[in-house]
Amino acid sequence: MSSLQTPEFEQLRIADLHAFYGESHILHGIDLQVRRGELVTLLGRNGSGRSTTLRAIMNMVGRRTGSIVVNGNETIGLSAHLIPRLGVGYCPEERGIFASLNVEENLLLPPAVRSNGMSLDEIYEMFPNLYERRFSQGTRLSGGEQQMLAMARILRTGANLLLLDEITEGLAPVIVQKLAEVLIKLKHKGLTIVLVEQNFRFAAPLADRHYLMEHGQIVEQISAAELGAKQELLHSCLGV
Numbered sequence: 400m401s402s403l404q405t406p407e408f409e410q411l412r413i414a415d416l417h418a419f420y421g422e423s424h425i426l427h428g429i430d431l432q433v434r435r436g437e438l439v440t441l442l443g444r445n446g447s448g449r450s451t452t453l454r455a456i457m458n459m460v461g462r463r464t465g466s467i468v469v470n471g472n473e474t475i476g477l478s479a480h481l482i483p484r485l486g487v488g489y490c491p492e493e494r495g496i497f498a499s500l501n502v503e504e505n506l507l508l509p510p511a512v513r514s515n516g517m518s519l520d521e522i523y524e525m526f527p528n529l530y531e532r533r534f535s536q537g538t539r540l541s542g543g544e545q546q547m548l549a550m551a552r553i554l555r556t557g558a559n560l561l562l563l564d565e566i567t568e569g570l571a572p573v574i575v576q577k578l579a580e581v582l583i584k585l586k587h588k589g590l591t592i593v594l595v596e597q598n599f600r601f602a603a604p605l606a607d608r609h610y611l612m613e614h615g616q617i618v619e620q621i622s623a624a625e626l627g628a629k630q631e632l633l634h635s636c637l638g639v
């Protein structure tokens with residue numbers, strides 16, 4: 400693994416990223432940078448390439464070209480299993496928890512790939528619902544509890560860059576509110592977050608910046624301060 404100097408404590412730097420599934424060319428030259436402690440969103444319509452961007456960072460697409468530097472390490476040539484070791488935690492849309500195990504068993508399973516993974520106590524403090532449900536099997540959890548468990552498992556690994564794909568999808572407003580509180584706490588801890596989100600109302604108050612995607616490209620970058628002025632553009636691109 401070659402180590403590169405990253406300016407301004409940059410945690411993720413993507414340049415000219417192309418991604419392919421078989422013959423399908425999905426991402427067409429993505430450039431994005433995320434600084435340590437920032438929360439940025441990837442916004443866009445269905446099929447615009449947001450999930451593919453996260454999967455490409457994890458090397459879970461058919462093929463990818465360009466440059467993806469994580470914590471100073473170029474990863475474009477790395478196999479998928481080495482990428483979490485650089486501190487990247489990926490929460491896919493399908494959550495990926497073990498349905499046959501209970502909450503605590505799920506939490507004890509992920510390997511601590513980095514030294515600073517959260518302890519069980521810290522997890523239970525951040526997610527009190529999981530403490531109450533610690534002996535419940537995965538299949539018995541509500542959608543919100545499953546989502547919290549999926550995020551908690553990533554935090555156990557010691558990841559400091561979180562890639563979260565539509566974590567609020569299908570959840571009740573009260574759970575969505577709890578997830579917002581969790582993201583704020585994680586930000587305060589200094590974690591860096593890339594959030595793919597359909598629920599703009601959830602994402603807008605949390606995010607420092609937004610990347611707007613269309614047809615596998617980033618068409619606009621909007622800072623939190625510019626949101627008001629760019630309402631019309633957002634409306635036309637997202638229907639929000």
Ligand SMILES: Nc1ncnc2c1ncn2[C@@H]1O[C@H](COP(=O)(O)OP(=O)(O)OP(=O)(O)O)[C@@H](O)[C@H]1O
Pocket residue numbers: 420423425443444445446447448449450451452
């Ligand atoms: N495994 C795959 N094989 C071939 N094409 C795929 C595959 N997964 C996604 N695609 C295509 O890639 C494009 C981008 O999909 P992606 O999942 O990144 O979209 P998205 O922005 O996350 O939107 P949504 O989650 O709403 O579908 C779509 O045209 C989709 O059909």
Ligand SMILES: [Mg+2]
Pocket residue numbers: 449450451492
């Ligand atoms: Mg998606």
